[in-house]
Amino acid sequence: MKSGKSGDLFSFFGPLGFSNVPWTAYMPSRNTRDNTIWSRMGRGGIRFDQSKVYKVDTLDISLETNDKVIGIDEIHMFDPNQAEIIGKLLAQGKDVVAAGLDMDYRGVVYDIITRLIMIGPDEIIIHQAVCDVCKQWNAHFTQILHNGIPVLEGLPSIIPDDKTHEYDYQSRCREHFVRK
Numbered sequence: 197m198k199s200g201k202s203g204d205l206f207s208f209f210g211p212l213g214f215s216n217v218p219w220t221a222y223m224p225s226r227n228t229r230d231n232t233i234w235s236r237m238g239r240g241g242i243r244f245d246q247s248k249v250y251k252v253d254t255l256d257i258s259l260e261t262n263d264k265v266i267g268i269d270e271i272h273m274f275d276p277n278q279a280e281i282i283g284k285l286l287a288q289g290k291d292v293v294a295a296g297l298d299m300d301y302r303g304v305v306y307d308i309i310t311r312l313i314m315i316g317p318d319e320i321i322i323h324q325a326v327c328d329v330c331k332q333w334n335a336h337f338t339q340i341l342h343n344g345i346p347v348l349e350g351l352p353s354i355i356p357d358d359k360t361h362e363y364d365y366q367s368r369c370r371e372h373f374v375r376k
C-alpha cells in the first residue's frame with residue numbers, strides 16, 4: 197500500500213550497502229508482481245540491488261549464511277511457521293528487520309504477525325497510509341473492493357497483487373473501513 201513500509205527497509209539497509217556488514221534481503225515467492233524490493237519513496241520509486249534480494253518460499257536458507265542482518269519484505273505473505281525461523285535467527289545473534297502488513301482485508305491480524313509479536317521485537321513501527329475515501333493520513337486498514345463494493349469475506353487472507361484478478365486495494369481509516 198502507499199504507507200512507505202518498504203521505505204523503512206531502505207532507510208535501514210541503504211547505509212549497510214556502504215559498510216562491510218554482510219546482509220541479505222528476502223521476499224516471498226508468493227509476490228509474483230515484483231522481482232526486487234522497491235518503494236514508492238522518491239520519484240519513480242527506489243529499488244534494492246536485485247543481487248541482494250532472494251525470492252523464497254521459506255526462510256530456512258537464512259540460517260545457513262554468515263549474514264549479520266536479514267531483511268524481509270512482505271512478511272505477512274510467509275507461512276506463520278516462518279516466525280520460528282526468525283526466532284532462530286535472533287538466537288544466532290542476527291538482526292532481523294521485517295516489513296509487511298499487519299492485518300488482512302477483513303481487519304484480522306495475520307497469524308505470522310501475532311507470532312512475531314510473541315517473540316518480542318525490539319521495535320514495532322506502525323505506519324498510517326492516506327485513506328482513499330477521506331484523504332486523511334490516518335488509514336490503518338486495507339479494503340479490497342470488487343466493482344467498487346467492499347469484499348467482506350470468502351477470500352484467502354493473502355491475495356497476490358499481480359493483476360490476475362479484478363480486485364482493487366484501498367487504504368481506509370477506522371471510519372471508512374467496512375467490516376462484516
Ligand SMILES: [Zn+2]
Pocket residue numbers: 327328329330331332368369370371372
Ligand atoms: Zn477515511
